[in-house]
Amino acid sequence: MATSSGGGSGSGGGGTYSYRNGATHSHKSSSKLDTHTHKPLSLNSSSNSSSKNHVKSKSLGPSSTTQRRNSTTSKDHHPSVPGRVRVAVRLRPRNAEESVADADFADCVELQPELKRLKLRKNNWDADTYAFDEVLTEFASQKRVYEVVARPVVESVLDGYNGTIMAYGQTGTGKTYTLGRLGEEDTAARGIMVRSMEDILADVSLETDSVSVSYLQLYMESIQDLLDPANDNITIVEDPRTGDVSLPGASLVEIRDQQSFVELLRLGEVHRFAANTKLNTESSRSHAILMVHVRRSIKGRDAGHSSENGNHPHSVKSLKPPVVRKGKLVVVDLAGSERIDKSGSEGHTLEEAKSINLSLSALGKCINALAENSAHVPFRDSKLTRLLRDSFGGTARTSLVITIGPSPKHRGETASTIMFGQRAMKVENMVKLKEEFDYKSLARKLDVELDKLIMEHERQQKAFEDEIERMATEAQHRLSEAERNYIDLLEKEKSKYEKDYMDSIRKLEDQLAMNQRKNEDSHIKSRAEKETLLRKAAEGEVNHLKIQVSELKMSEASRKSEILKVHKMLEEEVHQKEKLEREIAILQSQLLQLSLESDQTRHQFERDGLEKDVSSVDSLTSQVKHQQQASGNGEKPSIAKLFEQVGLQKILSLLEAEDADVRIHAVKVVANLAAEEANQGKIVEAGGLTSLLRLLQSSQDETIHRVAAGAIANLAMNETNQELIMSQGGISLLSMTAASAEDPQTLRMVAGAIANLCGNDKLQSKLRGEGGIKALLGMVRCRHPDVHAQVARGIANFAKCESRASSLGTKSARSFLIEDGALAWIVQNANNEASSIRRHIELALCHLAQHETNARDMINGGALWELVRISRDCSREDIKTLAHRTLVSSPTFQAEMRRMRISY
Ligand code: ADP
Ligand code: MG
Numbered sequence: 001m002a003t004s005s006g007g008g009s010g011s012g013g014g015g016t017y018s019y020r021n022g023a024t025h026s027h028k029s030s031s032k033l034d035t036h037t038h039k040p041l042s043l044n045s046s047s048n049s050s051s052k053n054h055v056k057s058k059s060l061g062p063s064s065t066t067q068r069r070n071s072t073t074s075k076d077h078h079p080s081v082p083g084r085v086r087v088a089v090r091l092r093p094r095n096a097e098e099s100v101a102d103a104d105f106a107d108c109v110e111l112q113p114e115l116k117r118l119k120l121r122k123n124n125w126d127a128d129t130y131a132f133d134e135v136l137t138e139f140a141s142q143k144r145v146y147e148v149v150a151r152p153v154v155e156s157v158l159d160g161y162n163g164t165i166m167a168y169g170q171t172g173t174g175k176t177y178t179l180g181r182l183g184e185e186d187t188a189a190r191g192i193m194v195r196s197m198e199d200i201l202a203d204v205s206l207e208t209d210s211v212s213v214s215y216l217q218l219y220m221e222s223i224q225d226l227l228d229p230a231n232d233n234i235t236i237v238e239d240p241r242t243g244d245v246s247l248p249g250a251s252l253v254e255i256r257d258q259q260s261f262v263e264l265l266r267l268g269e270v271h272r273f274a275a276n277t278k279l280n281t282e283s284s285r286s287h288a289i290l291m292v293h294v295r296r297s298i299k300g301r302d303a304g305h306s307s308e309n310g311n312h313p314h315s316v317k318s319l320k321p322p323v324v325r326k327g328k329l330v331v332v333d334l335a336g337s338e339r340i341d342k343s344g345s346e347g348h349t350l351e352e353a354k355s356i357n358l359s360l361s362a363l364g365k366c367i368n369a370l371a372e373n374s375a376h377v378p379f380r381d382s383k384l385t386r387l388l389r390d391s392f393g394g395t396a397r398t399s400l401v402i403t404i405g406p407s408p409k410h411r412g413e414t415a416s417t418i419m420f421g422q423r424a425m426k427v428e429n430m431v432k433l434k435e436e437f438d439y440k441s442l443a444r445k446l447d448v449e450l451d452k453l454i455m456e457h458e459r460q461q462k463a464f465e466d467e468i469e470r471m472a473t474e475a476q477h478r479l480s481e482a483e484r485n486y487i488d489l490l491e492k493e494k495s496k497y498e499k500d501y502m503d504s505i506r507k508l509e510d511q512l513a514m515n516q517r518k519n520e521d522s523h524i525k526s527r528a529e530k531e532t533l534l535r536k537a538a539e540g541e542v543n544h545l546k547i548q549v550s551e552l553k554m555s556e557a558s559r560k561s562e563i564l565k566v567h568k569m570l571e572e573e574v575h576q577k578e579k580l581e582r583e584i585a586i587l588q589s590q591l592l593q594l595s596l597e598s599d600q601t602r603h604q605f606e607r608d609g610l611e612k613d614v615s616s617v618d619s620l621t622s623q624v625k626h627q628q629q630a631s632g633n634g635e636k637p638s639i640a641k642l643f644e645q646v647g648l649q650k651i652l653s654l655l656e657a658e659d660a661d662v663r664i665h666a667v668k669v670v671a672n673l674a675a676e677e678a679n680q681g682k683i684v685e686a687g688g689l690t691s692l693l694r695l696l697q698s699s700q701d702e703t704i705h706r707v708a709a710g711a712i713a714n715l716a717m718n719e720t721n722q723e724l725i726m727s728q729g730g731i732s733l734l735s736m737t738a739a740s741a742e743d744p745q746t747l748r749m750v751a752g753a754i755a756n757l758c759g760n761d762k763l764q765s766k767l768r769g770e771g772g773i774k775a776l777l778g779m780v781r782c783r784h785p786d787v788h789a790q791v792a793r794g795i796a797n798f799a800k801c802e803s804r805a806s807s808l809g810t811k812s813a814r815s816f817l818i819e820d821g822a823l824a825w826i827v828q829n830a831n832n833e834a835s836s837i838r839r840h841i842e843l844a845l846c847h848l849a850q851h852e853t854n855a856r857d858m859i860n861g862g863a864l865w866e867l868v869r870i871s872r873d874c875s876r877e878d879i880k881t882l883a884h885r886t887l888v889s890s891p892t893f894q895a896e897m898r899r900m901r902i903s904y
Pocket of ligand 2: 172175176177284333
């Protein structure tokens with residue numbers, strides 16, 4: 001039982017393949033591994049790393065596990081995740097010699113790739129077990145080895161980190177095979193250098209990025225340029241500020257394509273061989289170092305993760321600062337790890353031998369110091385350790401592949417190689433497991449199968465790509481041939497069409513010439529025809545002008561008649577205007593009348609006396625109301641205003657107007673004016689009364705009679721006017737009207753007028769003489785109480801005047817009323833229901849009874865009984881008293897009452 005020991009101190013390594021969270025590390029040992037990866041390093045891996053070259057491996061073996069881990073850790077990437085040197089072990093298959101020599105012996109190692117373990121046999125029954133980050137069997141393909149060992153490092157270099165890939169192992173175990181195979185004869189055999197460059201070139205943009213390489217050999221602490229053999233003993237320059245190591249003397253060749261890189265590697269190989277021949281040594285004694293400088297321009301978006309190797313210490317402050325990322329990949333094919341003193345056959349002195357192995361032993365010491373976490377790491381002890389200072393304990397991501405052979409003969413060297421690897425992993429206390437797993441052989445078989453398939457696939461892919469290229473070239477050929485044919489054809493077509501075109505042009509020209517000749521012939525003929533046509537046109541023009549002249553004449557005549565018409569129309573207009581003016585005057589008079597009538601009505605209402613109550617004017621009330629309603633005109637100008645506007649003279653003149661309507665309206669206006677006492681004098685002065693009387697005579701119109709009579713009745717309230725009426729034959733005119741009228745209102749007006757005249761003492765006999773009483777009594781034929789009331793008033797007025805005259809002694813004869821036969825009607829109506837009639841009759845009876853001469857007739861006419869009744873029953877006390885006094889003072893009535901035995 002042995003426990004593997006290994007350095008755990010923080011050698012620089014990429015966080016990308018930190019196995020701390022590795023899914024397959026489920027057993028105890030893995031956690032122990034992790035506890036020793038404690039030295040935090042600032043080496044970053046970027047999750048932005050190009051993923052286009054990630055192999056989407058579907059294999060079940062360790063490589064798929066690796067892929068999974070890589071992607072997981074990429075995602076979990078953090079700027080300051082510590083990494084450690086990652087170590088893979090690769091077993092070379094038995095070579096022909098070994099197959100024969102060791103035929104009967106088992107290999108000194110047994111690999112458990114699925115557990116990532118290696119068993120190193122001590123003897124037939126005992127073995128030590130070691131854990132590695134990757135365990136690559138003798139069947140592992142070059143492609144898988146690249147992906148497991150190198151790709152994560154290459155990707156971080158592309159992201160701007162330094163990376164180291166290193167092979168360590170005994171001479172002949174496959175270091176150069178793993179790193180340096182060019183694979184020109186077999187694509188599947190290509191080594192890590194070639195594949196790394198392929199990935200780098202595929203990821204960079206040659207417009208903005210640059211890739212350049214140096215290829216060096218380190219032998220006996222001397223650095224030689226493999227690209228320029230004359231250039232040896234190149235010095236190492238360290239930047240004291242950043243600690244950066246550079247080789248300014250080494251050739252730096254820019255790489256733009258894979259082919260030139262392979263060419264360069266081959267050249268380097270040739271130079272290395274030549275140099276070693278010259279130095280009388282083997283290439284296995286020297287270290288070959290390939291340095292790839294990748295310089296990339298990064299757009300603003302990626303600038304956040306600048307490298308921490310001091311090249312770009314500033315963080316990005318502006319939005320898109322130009323950022324350059326410099327990654328350096330160092331691939332080191334170390335000299336054989338076997339002890340030089342062991343072989344000792346090369347003829348070197350011990351000192352020489354020490355010098356030959358100085359760098360390698362210094363590397364071992366540094367690894368040990370780092371693994372043990374020593375305070376001092378002797379980097380400065382050798383050129384190799386100076387050059388690789390960044391690779392171990394620095395900022396680089398480092399991947400180490402240790403190569404071993406299967407032969408039990410070299411068990412010691414193999415063991416020391418394994419221990420180197422273990423230290424590099426910094427692993428200690430590796431638990432040695434005794435148990436075996438049943439599926440191990442199956443897993444191994446599957447692994448072998450898988451690797452075969454991978455190789456086959458790669459070969460086929462290459463063949464397929466070649467075929468594609470061949471087909472593309474052929475297609476290109478065919479295309480260009482088809483194009484040529486097409487152009488030829490096109491050319492032929494074109495020339496044919498051109499010929500046809502020229503032919504048709506020629507034909508057309510011939511035809512044109514012929515047509516021109518024909519046209520010249522026909523030209524002469526057509527001239528005569530043209531003149532004839534012109535003449536005809538001129539004649540037509542003349543005719544047309546003649547027609548126009550006659551039309552003009554006609555239109556002149558019609559215009560004259562039109563002027564005459566217009567004249568006539570104008571005259572008519574003048575007539576119309578005059579007529580309208582007249583109508584306006586009528587309308588104005590109507591308006592005036594209406595306003596007067598309304599005024600009158602108002603007055604009528606205001607008056608409360610008996611006399612006024614029965615005055616002829618009140619008869620107009622209904623008419624006024626009626627007309628007001630009809631006109632619908634609520635607003636009336638004042639009488640005075642209308643008077644001024646129109647002028648009394650003009651109104652009176654209209655009484656004689658030809659138009660009946662005008663006369664009617666005029667008479668209404670005058671009647672209304674006459675209702676106003678203030679106007680009466682003016683009307684009479686202006687001859688209004690005469691005109692009104694004349695109207696009674698001249699007009700046959702009932703309305704005119706009615707209204708004129710009304711006006712006369714109003715004027716007849718004045719004593720002077722009463723005389724005037726009488727002197728102008730008014731009574732006979734009123735009598736005539738009374739005789740002919742049918743309308744009760746007309747009769748009422750006439751009766752009113754006569755009644756007024758009856759009240760004039762001076763006119764008694766003239767009135768009676770001209771038939772006034774008879775006319776008055778004649779009107780009772782109309783049964784209308786208004787007429788009767790006026791008649792009664794007239795009788796009362798007349799009786800009063802007579803009684804006054806008799807009391808003055810100017811009249812002694814019998815009453816004209818009795819003489820004209822009024823007594824019968826008086827007695828008849830003495831007790832009339834209508835008070836307006838009854839009162840006047842009662843008064844009339846009292847007045848008649850004043851005169852003793854009338855008594856006998858009154859007794860005979862039955863008036864005594866009425867007087868008795870009045871003296872007893874009359875509601876008006878004054879009339880009652882008058883009747884009583886009259887009865888008492890009259891001897892005739894007294895005698896009669898006694899005779900009749902009326903006690904009084
Ligand atoms: P080193 O560089 O470690 O001295 P080489 O790479 O020169 O070893 O390998 C020694 C021999 O073994 C070479 O002929 C090489 O082709 C062969 N060899 C090494 N590794 C393998 C391998 N994995 N598969 C097949 N042949 C190998
Ligand atoms: Mg070699």
